[in-house]
Amino acid sequence: MTGAFVSILIGVIILLGIVFEITISFSIALEIFFGIVFLADGFKVFKHPKNDKIGSLIFGSILIMDAFNLFSENLSFWQIILLMIASYLSKAQMNTLQKKTAIPVVSINNGSPGSMTEKEFKQALIFLAEILNQEERAEELINYFNQSKLELKSRTAAAEISMTVYIGGIGNKGAQGITSTESNYPPFTYLDLKNIIEEKNKSNFTISKEQFLLENPDLIFIDQGGIELVKNDLKREEFKYLKSYQNNNIYQLLPYNHYTTNFATMLADAYYIAKIIYPEEFKNLKVEKKADQIYKKFVGEAVYTEMAEIFGGFKKMNLQ
Numbered sequence: 001m002t003g004a005f006v007s008i009l010i011g012v013i014i015l016l017g018i019v020f021e022i023t024i025s026f027s028i029a030l031e032i033f034f035g036i037v038f039l040a041d042g043f044k045v046f047k048h049p050k051n052d053k054i055g056s057l058i059f060g061s062i063l064i065m066d067a068f069n070l071f072s073e074n075l076s077f078w079q080i081i082l083l084m085i086a087s088y089l090s091k092a093q094m095n096t097l098q099k100k101t102a103i104p105v106v107s108i109n110n111g112s113p114g115s116m117t118e119k120e121f122k123q124a125l126i127f128l129a130e131i132l133n134q135e136e137r138a139e140e141l142i143n144y145f146n147q148s149k150l151e152l153k154s155r156t157a158a159a160e161i162s163m164t165v166y167i168g169g170i171g172n173k174g175a176q177g178i179t180s181t182e183s184n185y186p187p188f189t190y191l192d193l194k195n196i197i198e199e200k201n202k203s204n205f206t207i208s209k210e211q212f213l214l215e216n217p218d219l220i221f222i223d224q225g226g227i228e229l230v231k232n233d234l235k236r237e238e239f240k241y242l243k244s245y246q247n248n249n250i251y252q253l254l255p256y257n258h259y260t261t262n263f264a265t266m267l268a269d270a271y272y273i274a275k276i277i278y279p280e281e282f283k284n285l286k287v288e289k290k291a292d293q294i295y296k297k298f299v300g301e302a303v304y305t306e307m308a309e310i311f312g313g314f315k316k317m318n319l320q
Contacts (some may be wrong), residue, residue, distance in 0.1 A: 010225055035063030038118060106131065116261045118145075118186065124205045144297050146268055152190045155281045163277065166196045166217035166244075169226030172204045178222070178227040178239070180206050187253075187270035190231055191277065213238060220244040221273060224311040225255035234319065250317040251276055254291075264298035265307070287314050 042057025091107075098105040108124040116124075122142050129138035167185045168178040183198045184204070196215040199205050220242070222230050233239060234250075244250050253272065256265035268291040275282045292302035293312075307313065 031229070032064065035060045038063065111225050118263070121261065121263050141298065143264065145267065147191050148155070148270075148294070152270055153192065156191055156274065156278050159278050159281055161277060163218040163220065164196050164215070165193050165219045165251075165277070166212075167221050167223065169223040169230045171223065171225045171255065172206075175226040175229055177226060178220075178233040179209060179212050180204065180226065185274050186266055190270045191274055193273075193277070209238070213242070216243055218243055218247075218249060218251045219277065222250060222252050222317065223255050224252050225258070227252065227312060231317075234317070245319060248316060248319060250319060252312055252315055252320065254311050254313070264294050268294050268304070 034085045038060030039057065040060075042060050068178055094105045094107055108127060122145075125138040125141060126135075165188065167181055167188065170176060170180045170182045172180060181195060181197065182203055183195065183200070184203070188195060196217045197207055197211065234245065239245060251272075253269045254265050256262040256269060268287075271282075271285065271290050271294075272287045275285050275287050288304050288308075291304040291307075293305045295301065296309075304313070
């Protein structure tokens with residue numbers, strides 16, 4: 001099966017070489033060879049979902065894209081290897097790759113994909129900045145993140161709320177339904193909010209349907225990564241007795257965790273939650289515009305519309 005896949009892949013790459021009119025030099029041939037090796041290993045993720053397979057898939061794609069000049073920057077094969085940010089490779093694999101190539105391999109992951117904390121995120125920015133000579137850019141992003149958190153806290157410090165809140169649909173090795181939740185949910189903590197249920201020493205966990213109904217939160221926020229499963233859950237008669245269901249207070253958030261964390265989206269979610277829970281304090285806030293401001297700061301482009309097209313965007317659940 002693997003041999004057949006590799007043969008097909010080689011055929012496709014030869015065809016692409018003709019289309020892109022690429023002269024196959026030794027370095028490009030070497031890059032394509034390693035790209036095929038990594039892709040062949042990476043596609044096993046669909047049969048055996050492991051982090052190292054995802055890493056192989058990503059790195060193989062990078063090599064093939066660079067071979068066909070699909071990047072805006074011209075990077076050589078050796079430059080890519082030299083600064084390989086191997087977020088999904090295990091330590092043993094990175095050591096093996098470094099030993100075989102005799103070239104430094106760099107990793108910014110703590111070994112637990114999907115659980116990168118804010119502290120680890122900032123440490124990673126500082127670490128990469130030193131390698132890439134982008135210290136000012138790292139400082140800019142860290143300061144922006146801190147100032148945004150400070151704004152959220154300062155604008156809500158004097159406000160008092162009695163409503164209870166809940167986050168559901170949190171992914172865990174795939175999409176999950178409404179009873180999949182999270183302790184110390186960052187967008188809540190930035191606003192001094194607490195989930196209706198917290199469990200020590202656990203990030204993501206599932207509560208029982210009975211406990212969820214008993215807690216009966218006033219407001220429910222749903223991670224759109226699990227939106228289809230949540231929609232199915234809400235068709236169940238017992239969930240229709242929830243206060244949040246009856247009062248139409250169920251809101252959708254953009255997902256920010258998929259094997260690793262998108263801190264820009266996390267921040268945008270926090271502002272949307274603030275707009276819902278503290279309408280007076282954030283009455284002049286246009287959440288879509290704010291999200292675009294955040295994305296532009298982090299990735300250079302205002303991409304909220306594209307994110308909304310993919311996931312659904314900030315809005316209430318349609319309970320009809």
